[in-house]
Amino acid sequence: MRLDGVLFFPITPFASDGRLDEEALRQHVERGVSHGAGGVFAACGTGEFNALGLDEYERVVRISVEATAGRVPVFSGAGGSLPFARSCAEAASRAGADGLLLLPPYLVSAPAEGLVNYFHEVTTATDLPAIVYQRGNARFTPASAVELARLPNVMGFKDGLGDLDLLQRIILAVRQATDREFTFFNGLPTAEMTVLAYRGMGVSLYSSAVFCFVPEVALGFHKAVTAGDDELVRRLLGEFYRPLVELRDLMPGYAVALVKAGVTLRGLAAGPVRPPLLDAAPEHVARLERLIARGLEIVGC
Template structure:
């Protein structure tokens, strides 16, 4: 059965916008700005997101925006803060791109966030892994089904941590009328290939591994070329250069960016739990972006790691400058 045949026109329209966006740019997961006292800094967030979407080369622009997800510290936001972040994102994006808000915890709490996102004007929802416990396939499917039953918004399931779908589980969630895709954070390409083969035509898949560019070429070999980019949160020009090189099969540029920027960044990220978010936020601050510090239980990098991060960032920006100069010659 083809994808569009079993969905409402509204759901299919959102899925098509996401499909188009995934083909044209990376998926952006903006940071959430906090004040020094830990409170939400909504004016700073609005300024930060406006700067991220301001323009530059076409490839620097994201294909969709995912506020209040993992990089946006969803797990540390209360409902009022979540409402403010999603509403501000919808206002700033102003219909130019799909807005996909994160929801999570158990299905009952996820539905509270889903209804807030719906009221705020989000286009779709990313169902983040549930809290704490492992669960069988029946439970994972029922979790998605319960959320879908309580909101009209299309859903993208996220498998990571304790959430792993089998091919049968994927078929079952794909039968839910508003489930349009799956984000994969496990990087098990054998399993992922089985899932893509089990899915209906047009079902959306994207690479959601930490620092997804490292594995972007590998994911593309199993039919999953779209990916999320944490780097876009602080250096859209680097994320855009990588996306362009990947799309154009420019292996020389890909190799330079991977070897000299992405791999050193990942090696630094792996030193401390939580650096997948903390380093992204620190890099944004290094670039003068008003994002503030992370909230506990995350911790900000120390002076030595911050100096190393600055060196890696300078190398990445210099590489992109050289690529663009070469392209203009």
């Protein structure tokens, strides 16, 4: 199954007592797929991978697979310490995931060669295809990206740094070194803000946190970009996405907390975030509600 269109990164709902809300998760994933998501990425950054125990992680992946019912591919996160990352990969395989999004190793800074070794060790835990996420303490050189692309189970590279010069050199190096199918992704927060720049380098796939809570706007933006509707793209960027980014940047962790608040505003109780994140302040939730209304107005919903 191929990834296409807008990629959906579900939140992980928690009940008021802090436990995983399995029914809310099921509804959330079902709604997203029904709206037209091109792929589901469960238990990743937006899904608070960092806050899940291994048992919870496996349940999140299994529920996401069941709710998706084979309509689109389901990838799940794996990262942290090497033993934990390998355990996540094994759990994802048991739960029926179609692939993995490999997140950075825990905390430590390491040379690119060591990162390649880390991701090699994780990918040997299962036969699942994997996408490597460049962000934080996982930063690659063009030469090390080529080594990644040569790992049998690695099928893609997701960029969360935003260093376009580096990414262009990585793309060129990988394309010149191998003729195998290898996909690049835009993985910046609120990726719609940089979609036009990434598309200029041939990178069309991107994560959309906005799809979690206002899929109408995310899909409207994607359609406008692909159809060349520059005026609608400009309006959505200026009147919805830019104010959303400014709101997101008011507090560390709002890339998750605001998305959860948005899901709740749209009628599905997402519950709180887990520490160390903080829930969005009431005044910021009110601003988000106005932004949602404005975005829906722009796309005619």
